[in-house]
Each structure stands twice: as structure tokens, then as C-alpha cells.
Amino acid sequence: MKLGLAYHGGPPPAQLLDLLERAGLPAGALRAAVGPALVDVGEVTWLLAPGADVLEACVRGALDAGIAGKDLLLELAPPVHELLDLRVCNDVLVYATPEPAAGASHRGRPRVATRYPRVTRRHFSVTGRQVELVAFDAAALAPGLGIADGVVELRSRLLGDDGGASAGRPAGLHVREDVAACSARLVAGRAARALGGERLAELLDRLRASLEER
């Protein structure tokens, strides 16, 4: 079986690996894995790669299933089936600005820096607001650079959890609204569903059972 796991540098989150192991998947060897890589563990070949790559591999039929964040699924809207919310790596995409009351500049429409241009455009347009998008991977730094009035970013990437210890981390961004709740999701490409339905159904049952155990 070939499975994909979105990889963001550093070992995959422990709670996700715990969940996979409880479901009988050999994920222990991934604890020290460094990606991007193909890792063979028993019967399973793991693709450790950026989330977008995992999704692309699913779309192209190279994987039986993949695990990626809901944020990417929303942004890329790939033609995959989202099978299960794994309820780990929970996070929230938020709109944040430096001042609690800021958000509209003198130009009438705020500049919003983000790695999620599609999600951002949709979020503001369905709520009847106009923004100017700034594509910027390190979005949280953009207001400090003076190139954006606000950001749409995962909450965990916005605020250093360790308070003042995170030198250089952007300080003082205030969350103004939630855009979308995110968590790790199990997805499968359309071909995997058609060609390996039995295998997928079994994997789903095991994962669901280990989710309910928690």
C-alpha cells in the first residue's frame, strides 16, 4: 500500500503518528524520518512530501491515500475525495491585523498577505468585501514590512506559542475573524477509489475505530 503524509520539515506530529499506529499502520519509523522521502515500512510505502505534492500524487493515482491539511484542500481544491477528518493537527485559518481595529487602509481596501490566495479571495468576496491580495509565503511578516495591512494565515503560524522567547517572530497580530477550521484529513484520488475500493474501505474502518477509541 502506498500512503502519503504531508511534511512540513521536522518529524511528523506525534499525535498523528500515534493515531496511525493505533490503526495498525506501521508509522513508528516515521518519527525520525527526514523528508522529502519515500520510506518503506513493512507493506507500506510512505511518501513524505509537501502537502501539495501528496495531493498531486493522489490525483495522479500514485497513492492509495494521503494525509494533508484542510487548509491546502481548501486552497488547491484538487479532484480528490475527502474521506475522513482525522481530528489531529487542529488549527484555524484566521484573518489578523496589527491593530485590533485596523483592516481598512486609507485606500479603501486592505492589502492582505497570504499563502492562500483562493481561500482569501473567496472569504472576502462572499462577505461582500474587497481586498488586494499579496502572495507572500511568510505572510505573518508582511505587515511588519509594510506591504500588507493584514494576513490570512494559520493561527499557529501567527503567534509564537512561547511568548517573548521567539525572537524575530511577528508580534502583535490580532485575530479579527476565523476563516476556516482546519485539521488533518485522509484523502484519496478518484482512481484509488475505483481500483482499490476494498483496501480503502478497510483502512477507513481501522482509522475510524482508532479515532473513536480516543
Next chain:
Amino acid sequence: MIPEGMRDVLPPESGELRAIEAALCRRFEAYGYGEVRTPWLEYAETLEAVEDDTLEAGYRLRDQQGHELMARTDMTVPVARLAAARFHEKPLPLRLFYVAPSIRPWAPQRSQDGEFVQAGAELLGLRSAAADAECVVLLCDCLAALGLRGFRVALGTVAFYTALVDSLGLDDDREKFLEALAGRDYPMLESIAGNAGVDQNALKVLWRTLELSGTRDALSQVRKMASSDAMDEAIRHLVEVRDLVANAGFEDSLALDFGLYQDLTYYSGVIFEAYAPGVGLPIASGGRYDGLLARFAWDIPGVGFAIALDRLHEALEEAGAVPAAAPACIAFAGGLDEPARAMELRRAGWAVAALPAGAPAPPRPRLQRSGGSYILELADGSEVSGSWRDVLRALGIA
């Protein structure tokens, strides 16, 4: 330079594609389908008679009178237009097929060329499980005839979906819900269902249905979940189609999939998609479109499918089953000066490319004159040197 998303096709790929097309045409004709060709330009109005998201981005131009024209984005709509215009009130059923390119603006996530060739069949005038089954059987037969192994046709129905959504008791949000369902936008589904106060158990049934696909117990599970006559009827119809396809010998290639969805809005009944190992996207897709012909003022039912030639080619490559493009061509140095000898080989079925005498040695198989005798070097490494008669004998001609 050529426009983004377009491509040139070179030998031997072009020959392989033609061999695949020819094999498909033979299957279509074996079932009594007749080939139609339509212009690649249609009035925009014609294509817009069908609501389809792909149209918005389609290529448009104007003729000298100022009419808006459009490059066709698929073949089903032009064939429906043709059938309604040219076969109106003629005896039914009507069986038509085509092998033709359509053009859509290229987008990276579509992983398809801007111009893509489809081979498809349309069965018009029959509204029955038997007609649905014929199309599925024809598709399976096409793929099997080409030697494609391990392919799967997923079979589902739009009717089950709509019946299921009806049972949820959504009123104003029904369309929005179906749209979210087609896009697999689960958060949207949940928020619509939440706003409409949908029963949580009913929603669980829906999720479970979407997940069950291609599994052996899908049918029994879905039967248990069916809670309305319309859902029962949709299941009964699918089972009937499946049994007929099994009767034709393709049971192992078929998988019922109640979670199957299609982006095209004109499908009204069964839908199906074919997948092959090593190719992520469907190599063929089709379904029933009973309302489509009515848009062209002839209210008859229809069902059909289209095979994506490039994806089928890729699948055949994966399976090591690409049909041979042409016989190996013998490069005949000096052949230009001896047309009669080159002709003799060609009449016997060999392909011969005549070159000037003394041309630099081309790849094998090759033939050259050396003084009074000939040297024939074949692709398998064997060599023959001797008279013309020896050459003919080595090639199995004399």
C-alpha cells in the same frame, strides 16, 4: 512556439494513437454505431444551450456577420445538436460515434491538453437499463479489445443522489447542496445541512454512502440505508444494469459506486467512469442525459460515453499493450535509384524508406547495395549478404 496547453504529436506516438483509434472504431461499428463528424466551431448559442462550467472559459471568436462562434468544449453537445437537426423524427434508436478533438483552455490542475481527442458513442432514443448496459458493455469491450488489463468501470447514478438529498428535506438549499456534493466540499455540506436543520442520522447515512465505493458490501449497505421509493428505484435500476453487464461477461470489470459524481450538469441517470492502473484520472466517462436533446427541440432520451485518447494511450503504455504503430521500416540505401526493388518489398508488406546510395548508415533494419550484392541487417542483429534473391528469402518474400 505554440499556444499554452497545445502540443504537437510526432511518430511513433501519432501512429500508435491512430492504431488505437482504428481499434476503437472497429468496436463501435461492431455494435452498429455510425460515425459522425461535426465542425469544431459551433454557434456559441448552441453550446450555451447546456449549462456547463467549462463553457465560460471556452475559446470564442466572431464570424464576418458578427455572430459569436465557439470552439466546441466536448462532443456530446454537438452530437445532440446534429441528431436533433439531421435525424429529427427518424426511426429510433440512433447509434452514433465519433473520434474527434475538442478544445478547452488549458489549466494545470486539469492535467489534460488544451486540445484533446475523445472517442465516444451515443445511444439515442432508448430509456432503459438495457440501453445503459449496452453503453457500459461497449466501453468495457473497447478497453478489453485493446488488451488493457485491470481496468475498472465505476457505476453510479445521479438518481440516487437526488433521491437521497430529497430525503434530507432541504428546500431552498437543495441546489446549493447538490453543488457542494459534486465538489466534495464537506464543510459547505455540513454548514448547509446545519442551517437547514437536517437530521444528524440522515447526514451520517449520506457520508457512509459517499465512502462506500467499489466495495463488495456497498450494495447491501446502501440497500439498508435506502429510505424512500426513489432511492429503492435508483438501486433497482443500477442492479439491473450491473446484471446485464455481467451477462455480457464484464462482471469483474464493474464496481458499483454510489458516491460517484460528475461535474457535467446534463447527466440525469446512470453515470460511469473507467479507471486503469497507473492513470489517476478517468480514462473514460459517460452517463445518461435524458434532458439534453430536448434543448434542441427533440425530446428523446440518450446515453453515451467518451474515452480520452491520451489517457487511454498512457494506460496502454502502463500495461505494455500499446498497439504497434506500423511495421518496422527498412532504410534502403540506394533505394532511390532502384525504385522497382523498393516497390517489390513494399508490395510484400514491408515499409521501405528509400535513401540515396552511400547515405550514412541509418538505424536497423537497413539494406544497402555493395557492388553486385546486397547487405541486409535486421533489427534482431541478424545479417544477410548476397543476391537480391537472398534478400527476398531473408524477408520471407520468395
